[in-house]
Amino acid sequence: MSSPDGATRSWLVxxxxxxxxxxxxxxxxxxxxxxxxxxxxxxxxxxxGRREELSxxxxxxxxxxxxxxTGDGVIVIDTGSTLSYGRxxxxxxATVTDQPVRWVINTHHHPDHVFGNQAFEGAEISxxxxxxxxxxxxxxxxxxxxxxxxxDAVRGTETALPTxxxxxxxxxxxxxxxxxxxxxxHSGADLVVLDPATGVLFTGDLVFHHRAxxxxxxxxxxxxxxxxxxxxxxxxxVLVPGHGPAAKDESPVVExxxxxxxxxxxxxxxxxxxxxxxxxxxxxLPERFADMALVRYELTRSVSxxxxxxxxxxxxxxPDTTK
Amino acid sequence: xxxxxxxxxxxxxxLGAPWSVAEEAREDxxxxxxxxxxxxxxxxxxxxxxxxRVGIQAPAFAEDSGQVPIDVDASDFNGRFQRMLxxxxxxxxxxxxxxxxxxxxxxxxxxxxxxxxxxxxRVAVLSDGVWHVGxxxxxxEGGGCTTPGIAxxxxxxxxxxxxxxxxxxxxxxxxxxxxxxxxxxDSGLIPSTRPFYVEQVAFVHGDEPVASMTWQASVSExxxxxxxxxxxxxxxxxxxxxxxxxxxxxxxxx
Numbered sequence: 001m002s003s004p005d006g007a008t009r010s011w012l013v014x015x016x017x018x019x020x021x022x023x024x025x026x027x028x029x030x031x032x033x034x035x036x037x038x039x040x041x042x043x044x045x046x047x048x049g050r051r052e053e054l055s056x057x058x059x060x061x062x063x064x065x066x067x068x069x070t071g072d073g074v075i076v077i078d079t080g081s082t083l084s085y086g087r088x089x090x091x092x093x094a095t096v097t098d099q100p101v102r103w104v105i106n107t108h109h110h111p112d113h114v115f116g117n118q119a120f121e122g123a124e125i126s127x128x129x130x131x132x133x134x135x136x137x138x139x140x141x142x143x144x145x146x147x148x149x150x151x152d153a154v155r156g157t158e159t160a161l162p163t164x165x166x167x168x169x170x171x172x173x174x175x176x177x178x179x180x181x182x183x184x185x186h187s188g189a190d191l192v193v194l195d196p197a198t199g200v201l202f203t204g205d206l207v208f209h210h211r212a213x214x215x216x217x218x219x220x221x222x223x224x225x226x227x228x229x230x231x232x233x234x235x236x237x238v239l240v241p242g243h244g245p246a247a248k249d250e251s252p253v254v255e256x257x258x259x260x261x262x263x264x265x266x267x268x269x270x271x272x273x274x275x276x277x278x279x280x281x282x283x284x285l286p287e288r289f290a291d292m293a294l295v296r297y298e299l300t301r302s303v304s305x306x307x308x309x310x311x312x313x314x315x316x317x318x319p320d321t322t323k
Numbered sequence: 324x325x326x327x328x329x330x331x332x333x334x335x336x337x338l339g340a341p342w343s344v345a346e347e348a349r350e351d352x353x354x355x356x357x358x359x360x361x362x363x364x365x366x367x368x369x370x371x372x373x374x375x376r377v378g379i380q381a382p383a384f385a386e387d388s389g390q391v392p393i394d395v396d397a398s399d400f401n402g403r404f405q406r407m408l409x410x411x412x413x414x415x416x417x418x419x420x421x422x423x424x425x426x427x428x429x430x431x432x433x434x435x436x437x438x439x440x441x442x443x444x445r446v447a448v449l450s451d452g453v454w455h456v457g458x459x460x461x462x463x464e465g466g467g468c469t470t471p472g473i474a475x476x477x478x479x480x481x482x483x484x485x486x487x488x489x490x491x492x493x494x495x496x497x498x499x500x501x502x503x504x505x506x507x508x509d510s511g512l513i514p515s516t517r518p519f520y521v522e523q524v525a526f527v528h529g530d531e532p533v534a535s536m537t538w539q540a541s542v543s544e545x546x547x548x549x550x551x552x553x554x555x556x557x558x559x560x561x562x563x564x565x566x567x568x569x570x571x572x573x574x575x576x577x
Contacts, residue, residue, distance in 0.1 A: 145464070274492040276549055277382075278381065278393070279394070281382055300386060303382075308390075315501070
């Protein structure tokens, strides 16, 4: 080293500066998310996640969050993957409204939608009863996965379970009424929220948009498709999906249905013809999915989730069996 | 290039010595530090080359590390090989199978394996005194061999123990046979369990084995195998297997 004194001095300056900054600003966030609320209707905003899988680069910012400034406080719908994301969301909300966050709704129990809950102390956190049960069951393994995939961005993240159980029908948050629908097709317990005053429909992950649907806890493609037909029949003006951009029409529902129809056919034809899992995964993808993110990735996962069931029904149902 | 090398290179080219290509074919395309160890253990002193005619296909990542599907395609050898080995470098039990195609076995097969962690996967085909090797890599979060309770693990395996299901599909070069056998395939690596797995598998025509494999406990629970055989739909085959406890399994291929 040519100038040890100079190097030491510059290190000292940096150390003093960072201690000083830490005293002013508190501990540095584990990840810098740059969240931008986008207005989708009167008093309603969404914060769009990236159409990617969990990674150190995105810090888990892959799912949509949304919020309604009711006049009497803010309702937050889904809170992201980490404590830092939750805090960033809280700060982003404060840039567009002075109202305090009084309510948090988790549409379902998946890790990219619930692990920011912890940042909203003081707010009432609510979800469907089956979502609360599923989160209790899976929270530890989800957190392990988050640490493996996101690294430092997860620092400090703990599970904050919802305390209020929601049920389908009209539900009030303060005096603000929302219509709730209890579905199950994506994760086993999927809440869809309609704000009758603004016409905004928050679908959670029952609907994906320009991003391939994920299927780890789905009770079955058939059930999911049936419920999407029910969602399609609802009257709404704006749709906020769980992943991907908002829309002013039903096109995200149509797209999700189209993908699931295709997935069902692909698995059906594969199992009936004796195709191997790799053959089903690697066969060419339809051109109409070119703009949809992560199709091959999610197809690979869905084959693992469902193909054995399709084979049970179509390949092994009627062979002569020893035993 | 130094001027004096040019004539040397020209001589080599004239002699038809593709030394640079051969050198490349001997170098591990995955650059794995475990390659040499298992080359020595499984392939011994026999010459080795990495060969694109040995295809190996697997998902880029393991969604369920207990059931990772691997397809091998060495159909360019037209069944003219003596052995085929599959191993997962970073599994506690690396070897998956040792396949002898005998008279009827061909070079296309598919099997589900366990994956303990992210690893290189190798398939080696012995033909004309050379091991031809194909490689791929699978990302995994682990637990395939040593963690109980992987998704879909059947609690009550004894109910279906020994059940075999089989199907046959026409294939351009004979038949593709699919077999599913209900067996726990316990590796013995989970505390308080003993190794309990199928170790011998054969397809039999008449009384003669016409293709055979030995398996290790890196084959998944309730093993699934797809294999191409030379015989067409009219050729009678039986599937026979034996586990390390002496249980024998026998099933007619439809």
